[in-house]
Amino acid sequence: MRGEDTGRAPGAAPEAWRDRARGALLGLACGDALGRPAENMTPAAIAERWGRLTELAVDERGTAAGTDDTEYSVFIGLLLAEHGRGLRPEHVVAAYERDVLTIEGPMRGAGFSELGTVQALRRGLAPPDTGRRHLHGWSDGLAMRAAPYGVFAAGDPAEAARLIELEGQVSHAGEGLLGGRAVAAGVAAAMAGAAPREVAAAAREQVPADSWTGRALAHAVRAADEAPDTAALGAALHAAVVPAHYPWTDLAPEAVALAFGAYLAAGGEVEEAVVTAANMGRDADTTAAIAGALAGAGRGASGIPRRWAAAIGPVTGSCLPSVAGRHVTEVADLLVAAGAADRAAEAERSGAGRRTPGG
Amino acid sequence: MTTGDNPAHGGGTQPKAATGTGGPGADAPGSVADRVRGAFAGLAIGDAVGWPAGRHRSALLAPWTRRLGRELDLFAEEHRVTTLPVPFALNQPVAPLAMGPSDDAEWLAWTALGIGTDRAEAFAALAGRADVRARISVRTALDNLARGARPPHTGHDNPHFFDDAAAVRAVAFGAARPGDPEGAADDAQADAEVTNSGDGVSAARAMAAAVAAAVGGAGPAEALAAGTAHLPAGSAINAVVGEALAEVERAAPAQPFDLVPALEAVCCDHVYSYGTAAQATLGAAFALTGAAGGALGPAVSAAACLAPLADSAPALTGALAGALGGHLAIAPAWRARAAPLAGCCLPELAGTDLVGVADALAASSRSDRGDRSDNDDRGAGARRNP
Numbered sequence: 001m002r003g004e005d006t007g008r009a010p011g012a013a014p015e016a017w018r019d020r021a022r023g024a025l026l027g028l029a030c031g032d033a034l035g036r037p038a039e040n041m042t043p044a045a046i047a048e049r050w051g052r053l054t055e056l057a058v059d060e061r062g063t064a065a066g067t068d069d070t071e072y073s074v075f076i077g078l079l080l081a082e083h084g085r086g087l088r089p090e091h092v093v094a095a096y097e098r099d100v101l102t103i104e105g106p107m108r109g110a111g112f113s114e115l116g117t118v119q120a121l122r123r124g125l126a127p128p129d130t131g132r133r134h135l136h137g138w139s140d141g142l143a144m145r146a147a148p149y150g151v152f153a154a155g156d157p158a159e160a161a162r163l164i165e166l167e168g169q170v171s172h173a174g175e176g177l178l179g180g181r182a183v184a185a186g187v188a189a190a191m192a193g194a195a196p197r198e199v200a201a202a203a204r205e206q207v208p209a210d211s212w213t214g215r216a217l218a219h220a221v222r223a224a225d226e227a228p229d230t231a232a233l234g235a236a237l238h239a240a241v242v243p244a245h246y247p248w249t250d251l252a253p254e255a256v257a258l259a260f261g262a263y264l265a266a267g268g269e270v271e272e273a274v275v276t277a278a279n280m281g282r283d284a285d286t287t288a289a290i291a292g293a294l295a296g297a298g299r300g301a302s303g304i305p306r307r308w309a310a311a312i313g314p315v316t317g318s319c320l321p322s323v324a325g326r327h328v329t330e331v332a333d334l335l336v337a338a339g340a341a342d343r344a345a346e347a348e349r350s351g352a353g354r355r356t357p358g359g
Numbered sequence: 360m361t362t363g364d365n366p367a368h369g370g371g372t373q374p375k376a377a378t379g380t381g382g383p384g385a386d387a388p389g390s391v392a393d394r395v396r397g398a399f400a401g402l403a404i405g406d407a408v409g410w411p412a413g414r415h416r417s418a419l420l421a422p423w424t425r426r427l428g429r430e431l432d433l434f435a436e437e438h439r440v441t442t443l444p445v446p447f448a449l450n451q452p453v454a455p456l457a458m459g460p461s462d463d464a465e466w467l468a469w470t471a472l473g474i475g476t477d478r479a480e481a482f483a484a485l486a487g488r489a490d491v492r493a494r495i496s497v498r499t500a501l502d503n504l505a506r507g508a509r510p511p512h513t514g515h516d517n518p519h520f521f522d523d524a525a526a527v528r529a530v531a532f533g534a535a536r537p538g539d540p541e542g543a544a545d546d547a548q549a550d551a552e553v554t555n556s557g558d559g560v561s562a563a564r565a566m567a568a569a570v571a572a573a574v575g576g577a578g579p580a581e582a583l584a585a586g587t588a589h590l591p592a593g594s595a596i597n598a599v600v601g602e603a604l605a606e607v608e609r610a611a612p613a614q615p616f617d618l619v620p621a622l623e624a625v626c627c628d629h630v631y632s633y634g635t636a637a638q639a640t641l642g643a644a645f646a647l648t649g650a651a652g653g654a655l656g657p658a659v660s661a662a663a664c665l666a667p668l669a670d671s672a673p674a675l676t677g678a679l680a681g682a683l684g685g686h687l688a689i690a691p692a693w694r695a696r697a698a699p700l701a702g703c704c705l706p707e708l709a710g711t712d713l714v715g716v717a718d719a720l721a722a723s724s725r726s727d728r729g730d731r732s733d734n735d736d737r738g739a740g741a742r743r744n745p
Contacts, residue, residue, distance in 0.1 A: 116630045132595045135521055135631050174557070212516040240506075245498035246518040248632075253516070 017339070019300035020191045021151045021332035023270070027296020028073055028147050029328045030056065030308040031274045031288030033064035038284040040249055043234050046279055054275050056311050064311040068109040069144040069289040071315050074323040074331050075099065076167060077148035081334035084152070084342045087163055089127040092170045096121060099322035109319030111250055113139035117171040128169040137173030138212075140255035142180035144286040147293035149180075150187020151335045152342075157185035161206040172252075178213035179252025181206045183290050186260070190297035196268040197221075199294060200260055216241045216257035224264035234280045237261045242282060249283040258282060259290035270295040270303045301329075385686065385718060392721045393685035394574040395534045399717035400689060401655055401681020402467055402530055403460035403697035405673035408663045415461035417446040418492060418703045424451055455703070459696055460713065462492070463527045463674040465704045468713055470550065471531040471720045478550045479510050492704040494635060495519040500554040515556040521595075523637040523671050525551030525563035530678045532563075533570025534717065535724040538577075540568035540585040555637075558596040562637030564589035565600075566675065569645075573682035579653040582683060583645050596638040599626060603642035607650045615650040615661035622646055627667045634667035643668055644675035653683035656690070686714070 033056045038046050046053055056064035079095050080087055100107075100118060107115055116134025125133055146164055153160035161181040168177045182203040189202035200221055207214045219240040227233035241257040249255075258280050266272035270292065277291035278284045296304060317324025385392035406412055417425055424447065431444035446456055473481045485491050486501040493501070496519035503513040514520055529547035536543040547567035551560040569586030577585065587604070590597040606621040607613075626639040634640075643665055651658035658680045662673040681689065689697075694714075702709025 112630055116628065119628065119630055129595075129598065132593075133598060134595075134628060135636050138518065215512070215516060243499050243518055244502055246495055248518075251518055 016300075017154055017191070018333060018336050019302065020154070020297050021336045022301040022329045023296035023299055023303055024147050024151050024187055024191065024293045025073065025077070025296070025328035025332045026301055026304045026309055026312055027270055027274065027292030027294075028289045029066050029070045029292075029312045030064075030270075030296075030304060031277065031290070031292030032066040032069040032285045033057070033311070034274055034308075035278040035284035035286070035288035036065070036067055038278050038281060041281045041284065043231075043238075043279060043281045046281055046284075052275065053278050054271075056308055058311050062311060063313040064308075065316060065318065066289075066312075067285050068111065068114070068141075068319045069286050070328065071109070071317065071319040071323050072114075072141070072145040073148055073289075074315055074326050074328060075320050076145045077151075077328075077331040077335055078323070078326070079167075080148050080152050080163070081331070081338040084338050085159075085163070085346075087166055089166055089170050092167045093121065093127065093130070096170065099320060103321065107319075111139055111141045112136040112248075113141035113171050113176065113250075128173065131169050131171050131173045131176075136176070136250070138175040138179075138252050139172065139250045140176070140179055140252040140283055140286050141250070142168045142172045142176050143183045143252050143256050143259075144289055146180045146183035146290075147187045147297070148331065148335055149184035150189075150191055150293070150297060151332060152339045153184075153188050154336075154339060155188060155192035157188040157202040157206055160184035160188035175212045176252045178207045178211055179256045182213060182217060182256050183259075183293070186294050187297045190268075190294050193298070196264050196294075196298070199268075199298065200264055203260065212253040213256060216253040217260055220257040220261035221264060224261050227265065230265065230276050230279070233261060233265050233276070237280065249281075255283050255287050256290065258287040259294070262287065263291045263294045266291075266295065268295050268298045270299050271305045271308075385721070388687045389576075389685050391537045391574055391576075391725075392718065393687055394576075394682050395537070395721040396686035396714050396717045397655075397681035397684055397689065398530055398534050398570050398574060398678050399464075399467065399471075399681070399713050400686050400694055400697035401659070401677035401679070401684075402527070402674045403464040403677070403700075403713050404655070404681070404689070404693050405659045405662065405675065405677025406460045406463040406671075407458050407696055408659060409669035409671070409673045410663075410666065411670040412458070412461040413446045413456060415492070415703050416455040416459065416701050419455040419701060420446075420448060420451040424449060455701055460698070460700055462494075462704045463671055464697075464713055465700050465702070465708050466493070466497075466524070466528055467530055467678075468700060468708055468711055468716045469705050470528040471534070471716050474531055474535055474720060474723075478553050479504065479513070482513075482553050490706050494522055494524045495633070496522045496524045496554045496559065504553075511552040511556060514552050514554045514559065517554070517556065519559075519633070519635075520556035521558045521637055522555065522633075522635045523559065523562055523640045523675065524635070525553075525555040525559055526566040526637050526641060526675060527671060527678075529563040529567035530570050530682075531720065533567040534574055534682070535720055536567075536571045537724070538571065538575025540571045540588075543567040543571035544589050558594055558637050561590050561594060561596050562641045565596075565641060565645075566678070569679055570682045573653075573679065577683075579649055579683055582653075582679070583649055586645065596641060599638040599642040600645055603646035604649060607646050610650070613650060615647045615657045616664070618646060618650050619661055619664045623665060626672075627665065629667070634669075635671055640668050640672040640675055643672040644679060647672075647676050648679040648683070651680065653680050655680035655684055655688070656693075 113136040120130040149160040149164045164180045164184040185206040186203035223236040262277035263273045273291040273295040278288040383390040500513040532547040544564035547563040551563035565586040572585035573582040626642045647658040662676040
């Protein structure tokens with residue numbers, strides 16, 4: 001497999017943060033769009049239909065639509081930009097009540113965890129019971145929208161993990177929280193220029209080794225090290241982390257392992273990471289979105305294939321009407337500004353000019 | 360046929376063994392042996408009355424009958440007809456489609472026959488077999504064992520860690536320890552951790568403890584309290600079972616059937632594609648057993664009305680009520696339906712008399728206790744409150 005990108009960012013100038021932030025969320029949107037038509041397909045079926053799926057499906061205007069991965073990331077990114085380090089579960093509940101519970105008719109694009117959370121909120125429950133009462137605490141619905149935390153808390157994986165757990169407890173429990181922590185921490189490390197192996201190590205540091213997610217990530221690292229090509233990587237990961245007798249593809253430990261495996265095997269290169277993840281099937285839009293966020297955070301917006309980035313427009317609000325018209329790059333810029341303001345305030349409070357993370 | 364009275368259905372386990380070491384036999388109403396039989400037969404009756412039993416048992420017919428059934432489902436969809444298909448035989452034998460026990464009764468029998476053996480080894484012996492049918496939690500655990508994982512990882516790294524497969528098997532561990540809810544819960548946990556985790560294990564502990572108390576002579580309230588003591592604070596199963604029991608309090612003295620709407624609102628989530636989550640089925644089973652004061656008929660028939668939970672809530676309810684009321688309190692016509700097992704999940708159990716299995720378990724646990732201390736059985740007897 002490819003060697004790793006060991007080139008660190010040249011310091012942490014605001015422009016570099018912004019480029020990486022845009023890279024992370026553009027990478028997420030591209031992965032979501034590339035994987036969308038391959039969701040729930042087997043690698044064999046994908047190969048039969050596309051050979052290797054490498055191009056985003058675009059409409060007549062050349063725009064590629066994403067799904068819940070991108071729209072919920074925008075939703076959470078805006079909330080995080082608003083509240084920063086002061087984000088509380090109550091803010092999340094209020095946002096659900098304003099933007100999600102008000103959706104009339106079907107919740108298009110929503111997974112089990114979103115609807116389970118909505119039902120728990122309608123029962124009048126409060127977090128963390130809202131994330132525990134339904135059965136889908138393990139869903140990858142938190143990991144899919146974890147990238148904004150890494151962007152905001154760039155260079156501080158522990159803070160990214162802490163923040164996502166505050167949000168995640170509204171909708172998730174157990175392994176679903178761990179999947180979110182791993183991706184948020186990984187993106188935070190990649191934002192500071194960490195090489196893929198270091199990114200994976202930072203992610204694993206925020207997850208107990210004695211957990212399903214911890215074991216699945218260990219499999220991902222091993223498979224990426226040992227597999228001679230992407231076909232072997234997919235086969236090894238499927239054998240190790242995909243439950244054969246479970247019909248849904250929404251398990252966080254599985255999705256996170258597939259995404260990290262693809263990202264590591266690609267040496268952090270955006271197109272290769274996203275394409276590898278999408279072609280492994282399962283929850284392909286989510287796994288490719290996570291791989292794209294990790295790789296995009298490391299390589300920046302300039303690392304996104306130009307033909308892909310050109311196809312990413314404002315989100316349509318097909319899953320979450322409240323975010324219609326927002327662009328992931330706009331959210332990235334807001335998160336960078338919020339992170340910078342937050343660090344400045346922190347430095348002022350401590351009075352000691354705390355070192356800029358990653359600087 | 361009143362099974363258990365007929366040694367020909369013993370399948371190698373002679374009901375006569377029930378009159379072995381110490382204590383009154385299964386012919387004494389309310390005796391430990393009668394209650395152990397009641398737990399097993401009650402589970403099998405509840406298993407039989409849930410609508411999924413017919414689908415499980417149809418696995419004994421040729422696969423094309425089920426393929427045609429799926430095509431008839433599609434036909435109903437495409438033609439907008441409301442005449443829905445049911446399991447059918449065409450030119451196949453019709454016996455499997457008669458009302459009778461299915462998956463849960465077979466897994467209980469398998470557990471009881473292997474009691475005292477290492478649980479991971481017992482499951483590992485099934486791992487390579489192509490003829491076993493089981494819940495998603497169990498199938499995944501068998502795969503995990505085949506990959507080299509060990510408990511508790513086999514049950515933890517498992518998409519359906521929360522289901523009630525282990526709670527069903529826990530009836531065996533409860534029945535094996537009359538009057539010892541704590542010991543039964545620990546035994547059940549060792550088994551449960553192979554296939555489940557979290558709420559799935561808590562449910563097994565609770566079910567084993569409640570059954571152990573009931574077969575030891577406890578009344579309904581005491582037995583259910585022995586069970587709920589094992590549901591950790593802050594867990595979903597604690598919340599759902601607590602809310603379900605609160606509905607019973609609120610509606611008292613309502614009949615179990617009157618509670619069905621409230622329990623549907625508390626227990627059924629309608630978001631997910633499966634209805635075997637332990638929080639849901641245990642909540643229904645505990646509430647309906649409590650509302651019925653342990654009476655099997657009202658409790659089980661109400662549980663069967665909760666359609667999404669009908670695969671196992673009636674079975675768990677039947678096990679609790681049967682353990683409380685004993686086998687002889689069950690109508691003979693229903694006792695006859697508790698056996699023989701069909702072999703639709705574990706083919707080697709086809710024809711096995713579940714009551715005979717219960718008798719063998721009662722006899723072996725009685726002699727175990729006799730070996731340890733004569734006081735154990737007397738203690739259980741003293742708490743008997745038929």
